Amino acid sequence: MAGISGRMSTVIKAKISKMLDRAEDPGETLEYSYQKQIELLQNVKKGIADVVTSKKRLQLQSQKLEQSVVKLDTQARQALSAGNEELARAALERKQLAQSELQGLDQQVKELEGQQASLTENEKRLRAKIEAFRTKKEVIKAQYSAAEAQVKISEAATGVGEEMADVGLAMQRAVDKTENMRARASAVEELEKAGTFEDLTQLGSGSDDIDRQLHELTSSGAVDDEMAKMRAELGSGGADKTPAIEAPAEATAETEESR
Amino acid sequence: MIVRISTEDQFELSDDHAERLNELDNAIVDAVAAGNEDTFKKLFDEMLSLVRDDGTVLADDDLRDSEVILPPPDLSFAEAGEEFQGDGLIPD
Numbered sequence: 001m002a003g004i005s006g007r008m009s010t011v012i013k014a015k016i017s018k019m020l021d022r023a024e025d026p027g028e029t030l031e032y033s034y035q036k037q038i039e040l041l042q043n044v045k046k047g048i049a050d051v052v053t054s055k056k057r058l059q060l061q062s063q064k065l066e067q068s069v070v071k072l073d074t075q076a077r078q079a080l081s082a083g084n085e086e087l088a089r090a091a092l093e094r095k096q097l098a099q100s101e102l103q104g105l106d107q108q109v110k111e112l113e114g115q116q117a118s119l120t121e122n123e124k125r126l127r128a129k130i131e132a133f134r135t136k137k138e139v140i141k142a143q144y145s146a147a148e149a150q151v152k153i154s155e156a157a158t159g160v161g162e163e164m165a166d167v168g169l170a171m172q173r174a175v176d177k178t179e180n181m182r183a184r185a186s187a188v189e190e191l192e193k194a195g196t197f198e199d200l201t202q203l204g205s206g207s208d209d210i211d212r213q214l215h216e217l218t219s220s221g222a223v224d225d226e227m228a229k230m231r232a233e234l235g236s237g238g239a240d241k242t243p244a245i246e247a248p249a250e251a252t253a254e255t256e257e258s259r
Numbered sequence: 260m261i262v263r264i265s266t267e268d269q270f271e272l273s274d275d276h277a278e279r280l281n282e283l284d285n286a287i288v289d290a291v292a293a294g295n296e297d298t299f300k301k302l303f304d305e306m307l308s309l310v311r312d313d314g315t316v317l318a319d320d321d322l323r324d325s326e327v328i329l330p331p332p333d334l335s336f337a338e339a340g341e342e343f344q345g346d347g348l349i350p351d
Contacts (some may be wrong), residue, residue: 118266125268128319136322159322162263170266173331 026149030137033157037130040164044123047171048116054178054185055112061188062105068098068197080227081234088230092223098197101188108181115174122167133160261317262310263325267332270314277349279309280327284347291343296336303339307332 076091136156140149191197260277263269272280283306290298306329317323327349330342342348 122266125319129322132320132322156322158324162324162328166263166265169331173266173333 026146026153027141029150029153029157030141033153033160034130034134034137037126037133037160037164040167041123041126041130044119044126044167044171047174048119048123051112051116051119051174051178054181055109055116058105058109058112058181058185061185062102062109064192065098065102065105065188065197069095069102072098072197076226077230077234080230085227089223089227092226092230094196096222096226097191101191104184105188108184111177112181115177119170119174122170126163126167129160129163133157260327261323261325262314262327262329264307264310264329265331269317269321269325270310271317272310272314276309276313280306281347281349283309284343284349287339288343288345288347291336291339299336299339299343303334 072091072095076088076095079085079088079091133156136152140152140156144152260272260274261269262272262280283302287299287302287306290302310329329348330338334342
């Protein structure tokens with residue numbers, strides 16, 4: 001059991017030796033390695049900032065969708081109590097779509113939080129190794145002859161180089177994942193732009209193109225169930241019932257008042 | 260022996276663990292070759308747990324390099340096909 005194989009290790013070793021081969025003079029090698037390390041550290045910081053930006057964007061979208069869910073629910077109740085079943089159905093279909101998008105977004109926000117935490121750990125570790133390397137670099141330059149220094153540099157640079165390669169890998173994986181999420185966030189934005197979660201009363205009752213697509217997207221069984229539930233709640237509305245029914249009854253009351 | 264879990268940390272392990280690690284490595288190669296994803300997941304998790312639970316985390320400013328580098332914990336089965344083949348991560 002000597003040495004390592006595996007693609008991961010091979011790639012890392014190749015990167016380190018490339019870095020060491022850049023300069024002939026040990027002093028130069030040291031400075032060059034150190035420069036590279038500092039550059040990478042800056043990149044990691046940028047990478048973390050990117051993850052935070054993506055996370056904030058998703059959180060903002062998530063908030064908007066939450067508002068849409070509440071709005072569409074209220075509209076469905078209004079429509080149903082006014083006897084407009086078709087409009088109520090359209091609102092519920094949109095609500096369902098918004099809810100499923102919301103679940104996806106929340107999951108992604110969690111994933112990004114995890115990535116942010118682990119990249120921050122990576123950054124901390126790399127920073128500690130670079131600092132150790134910096135100290136060692138000065139010792140090597142002061143105390144060793146050129147030939148001896150070469151060996152010592154190699155040792156120190158391999159350790160820190162491995163960390164650098166690993167941070168690079170962690171960043172690459174984070175970027176890949178964030179890109180996938182961006183695609184999803186854009187898809188939600190498209191739906192928003194198309195007015196999917198907009199005020200239904202301005203669109204008229206479910207007859208436009210969006211509605212036809214929504215019929216296909218949402219399972220009508222779930223919409224039927226929610227309609228039935230809502231109908232039952234509205235039917236018993238006004239009376240003093242459990243808190244679960246109270247909220248919609250209030251919403252209806254408010255609507256009546258505002259008219 | 261120093262083992263790195265990619266994107267995670269470096270750990271120091273005793274030689275007994277090295278042997279167990281090698282066994283797991285070979286078993287994973289077999290599972291991947293057989294296209295058995297469930298077995299791969301189970302064994303890979305066991306491999307990671309072995310290193311995390313029985314190893315000691317290396318200090319952040321320790322500049323020693325790793326003898327074995329394990330792939331990242333979120334490795335997909337497709338990626339595993341590239342890592343775990345032939346002798347696996349650890350040559351026999």
